[in-house]
Every structure is written in C-alpha cells, then in structure tokens.
Amino acid sequence: MRELVIRNFNGIKGAEMKKKLLDFKMMKFKIILMVLALTMFSTQMAFAANIKGTVSNCSLCHDFNTGKAVIMLTGDKTKNIKTRPNGSYKFTRIKKGNYTVTPYVPMHDSILGFDPENISVTVDGSDRIGIDFSAVCAPATECTDGLECGVEDDGCGGTIDCGTSI
Numbered sequence: 317m318r319e320l321v322i323r324n325f326n327g328i329k330g331a332e333m334k335k336k337l338l339d340f341k342m343m344k345f346k347i348i349l350m351v352l353a354l355t356m357f358s359t360q361m362a363f364a365a366n367i368k369g370t371v372s373n374c375s376l377c378h379d380f381n382t383g384k385a386v387i388m389l390t391g392d393k394t395k396n397i398k399t400r401p402n403g404s405y406k407f408t409r410i411k412k413g414n415y416t417v418t419p420y421v422p423m424h425d426s427i428l429g430f431d432p433e434n435i436s437v438t439v440d441g442s443d444r445i446g447i448d449f450s451a452v453c454a455p456a457t458e459c460t461d462g463l464e465c466g467v468e469d470d471g472c473g474g475t476i477d478c479g480t481s482i
Contacts (some may be wrong), residue, residue, distance in 0.1 A: 385421050385449075390415065392413030
C-alpha cells in the first residue's frame, strides 16, 4: 500500500521520489554548512583590527626616505610590509592576539636603528593606532665650516665636539 502511495504522488515513481528527497536533504545540509562557515568567519573578523603608525626621520638623515622602511609584525601572525612614501604603514585584519611591531631599513648606513626599537601590541578587536617610530641616525662626523669652537648639534639628538678651527 505504501509503495502505491509513493508511486502515485504527483506521478513520481518511488525511486525518483527517493532521489528528489535525497537531493533536498543534501541542499539543506549544504545551506547549514554555509551558515555555520559564515558565522565562524564573522566571529573571527569581529576580533580583527588594524595596526597603524608612522616612521619619522631625524633632521640630518637626508638620504633616508621614510618610505623605504620595512615594518615587521611578529606574534600570532608574522607579516612584513613596506612603509608608504610618507612613512605611514598599516597592517589590516589582524586577529586578536599579542604582537610585536619592529621597524628596520635594509642596508642603510646612516640609520643605526629606531626609537623605540619595537612596540608590543595587544589586538582585542579595536584598531591600534599611533604605533610610531623615529629613525636614529648615525651622528654627523663633520663640523660646519667657520665654527670656531664649541659643541654642534648633530641633528639627531646628539652633539659633536667641533673644537677650534683656524
């Protein structure tokens, strides 16, 4: 009797009905998987944030272009980016976690390092801005012509003892 009912339902035979039912169940399963995946993705992205800042130059590092610095992000994720020509940088979609931001300039003689050397950052879902660094230049090695005696500013927060010129 049951076989007869399935066979006569809208003119579909038993095997065809089973196939359509199986197709419907598979479609329902795929939709549930997609919803779960989107939920997980949106939950992770809710905790993602940006880390941004700038690299500035000291006054006597004339040959240092702040756009040539590389910013390294280490921690739960590792990533390197170059600064823009104005010295700014931005790491995007960084997941919740603890990171260290470290600037460096590949093969540049007049840059000794950066102040601070690195900054620890905790990402908790909101953007971290103002993660800034200043280039520390090699001190000037020559005094300005005509200086008779005294100490001259090297332009990077240090001084040079210029002595007496004749």
